Amino acid sequence: xxxxxxxxxxxxxxxxxxxxxxxxxxxxxxxxxxxxxxxxxxxxxxxxxxxxxxxxxxxxxxxxxxxxxxxxxxxxxxxxxxxxxxxxxxxxxxxxxxxxxxxxxxxxxxxxxxxxxxxxxxxxxxxxxxxxxxxxxxxxxxxxxxxxxxxxxxxxxxxxxxxxxx
Numbered sequence: 001x002x003x004x005x006x007x008x009x010x011x012x013x014x015x016x017x018x019x020x021x022x023x024x025x026x027x028x029x030x031x032x033x034x035x036x037x038x039x040x041x042x043x044x045x046x047x048x049x050x051x052x053x054x055x056x057x058x059x060x061x062x063x064x065x066x067x068x069x070x071x072x073x074x075x076x077x078x079x080x081x082x083x084x085x086x087x088x089x090x091x092x093x094x095x096x097x098x099x100x101x102x103x104x105x106x107x108x109x110x111x112x113x114x115x116x117x118x119x120x121x122x123x124x125x126x127x128x129x130x131x132x133x134x135x136x137x138x139x140x141x142x143x144x145x146x147x148x149x150x151x152x153x154x155x156x157x158x159x160x161x162x163x164x165x166x
Contacts (some may be wrong), residue, residue: 008031008034008035009034009035009036009037010036010037011035011037011038012037012038012039012040012084013038013039013040013041013042014031014035014038014040014041014042015042015043015044016028016031016041016042016043016044017044018043018044018045019045020045020097020099020100020103021099025099025102025103028043028103032080032081035080036080036084037080037084038080038084038085039080039084039085039086039087040085040086040087040088040089041085041087041088041089041107042088042089042090042091043088043089043090043091044091045090045091045092045093045100081107081110081111081112081153082110082112082113083112083113084113085107085111085113085114086113086114086115086116087114087115087116087117087118088107088111088114088116088117088118089117089118089119089120090104090117090118090119090120091120091122092119092120092121092122093121093122093123093124101143101146101147104117104119104147104150105147105150105151108147108150108151108152108153108157108159109150109151109152109153110153111153111154111157112153112154113154114152114153114154114156114157115154115156115157115158116157116158116160117157117158117159117160118160118162119144119147119159119160119161119162120162120163120164121140121161121162121163121164122163122164123136123140123163123164123165124165133165136165137163140161140163144161147159147161
């Protein structure tokens with residue numbers, strides 16, 4: 001987390017370095033709820049080490065939920081989405097995450113003041129895998145077309161995609 005003043009409720013810009021597991025999604029939702037004046041949200045989902053979590057069965061069950069239902073159940077509880085959030089930047093290395101797509105759909109559908117959402121895909125491609133590039137670009141096209149069809153709460157919201165291969 002970067003750019004966090006105390007108290008968090010007056011934070012205008014927030015950078016989160018997080019994964020997008022089910023428990024991270026609830027943490028992101030919590031940060032949005034308490035950051036009432038948030039205007040810029042940056043989420044970096046790349047370069048994260050694999051985390052190992054050890055939860056008992058009861059705890060695992062509390063994180064077993066549908067992402068769309070989870071986020072939709074919290075509609076109306078985010079003052080920053082209703083009044084302030086103007087810019088969202090998400091940097092990722094994989095578009096195959098349903099939770100990420102649910103988060104993007106939620107932000108687009110609820111951020112009334114949103115002006116710009118930038119999604120940067122930094123895709124890894126090993127040496128000698130040029131033939132894979134077309135497949136990756138095809139998948140990226142399908143995902144981006146689907147995202148462009150998501151409902152937008154703000155009529156002025158731009159969705160910008162950029163990608164690079166490493």
